[in-house]
Amino acid sequence: MTVLKVAIVGCGNISRRHAESYAAAPTELVGVADIVPSKADKLAAKFGGRPFGSVTELLTATSPDLVSVTTPPGSHAEIAIEILAAGKSVLLEKPPVLSLAELDAVAAAEQASAGSVYVVFQHRHGSGGLRAASLLADGALGKPQVAVCETLWFRPVSYFDPEWRGTWVGEGGGPTLGHGIHQIDLLLHLLGPWKSLTATAVRLDRPVEFEDVSMASVIFESGAVATVINSLLSPRELSRIRIDTTGGSLEVNHLYGYSDTDWTFTPAPDAARAATNGLDPGVRRTGSAEVVAADTDPWAGSAGDDVPSNHEAQLGRLVDDLLAGRTHETTLASTRPTMEFVTALYASSLTGTAVQRAELTPGHPFYRALHGDVPQADIDRTMNLP
Secondary structure, X not given: OOOEEEEEEOOOOOHHHHHHHHHOOOEEEEEXXXXXXXXXXXHHHHHOOEEEOOHHHHHHHOOOOEEEEOOOHXXXXXXXXXXXXXXXXXXXXXXXXXXXXXHHHHHHHHHOOOOOEEEOOHHHOOHHHHHHHHHHHHOOOOOEEEEEEEEEEEOOHHHHOOOOOOOOOOOOXXXXXXXXHHHHHXXXXXXXXXXXXXXXXXXXXXXXXXXXXXXXXXXXXXXXXXXXXXXXXXXXXXXXXXXXXXXXXXXXXXXXXXXXHHEEEEEOOOHHHHOOOOOOOOXXXXXXXXXXXXXXXXXXXXXXXXXXXXXXXXXXXXXXXXXHOOOOOOEXXXXXXXXXHHHHHHHHHHHOOOEEHHHOOOOOOOOOOOOOOOOHHHHHHHHOOO
């Protein structure tokens, strides 16, 4: 193939990012679908393809190689399974599903299908993230020891006006699932398998059934530790990951997407410089780390073309991979650790206990839903602070 036939199901706001990204790649948009006909008509008028009122109609009338699912999260699993039953591949917007049970149902459908499932986690695909993952895996930046992962965003009360938002049925969860999941996925992609976590989730202000702020303390199989915070109450919005290694501090600060200039690596100070740390408390100091020449700095030396971490980066790479017959690495299976992390955070916050990743099997109380079938009145008591 020289051109990939694509389609989009769900013509809300995020569908535009998919349509724009496909337009920049060797694709043909053959159809778009939405249960609100005017939305499908509008997207088709701007980007091409035939408008349909449902995924069933689209699959009957067209034969796409890949279908983007950009509907509200609560419908992802059902739609993905229908597309897979037709033998077509699926690209799921985040969050891919609402539970581990749904993830396993989609995985079973994938096993029985000629199609495959991919997930939009575009922060894995920016050049900065690719460099960081490679250098950390090679040990070039040192051994990771301490990390901080923050998604500090702001969503007003009006954000929750659509009836599906703010509900377990519609969204599946709060900022942990729907917003911070991007940074969580990137953190896990950089640091590898996590082992256990302890978490707190609270509802401070927004009119939702779940949290508007969550915090977790995490232990990785490597021995590294991290803190993770997700918020929808933070007026100065920021997304940040910092990883302190034996070799220095790697950090990215951005909002909604990074470029190479958002990443920094500060090498660890030499012994003489480190011995002076803290001798003058209260005196402001900058440049506390050892300066390393660019030709010996592994981070600076790995610089190449700057590819921002947007939809175009991942969807363009996905299209290229499929046309070339390569496996695209952001598969459904590769995102399971991220969904396990999210599940564990809700389980820990609602039960008040630490959660081991190995516990998250089909028999776990939170396997089928992130609320763990805990009565809403109990959730309200747990998450609403005095």
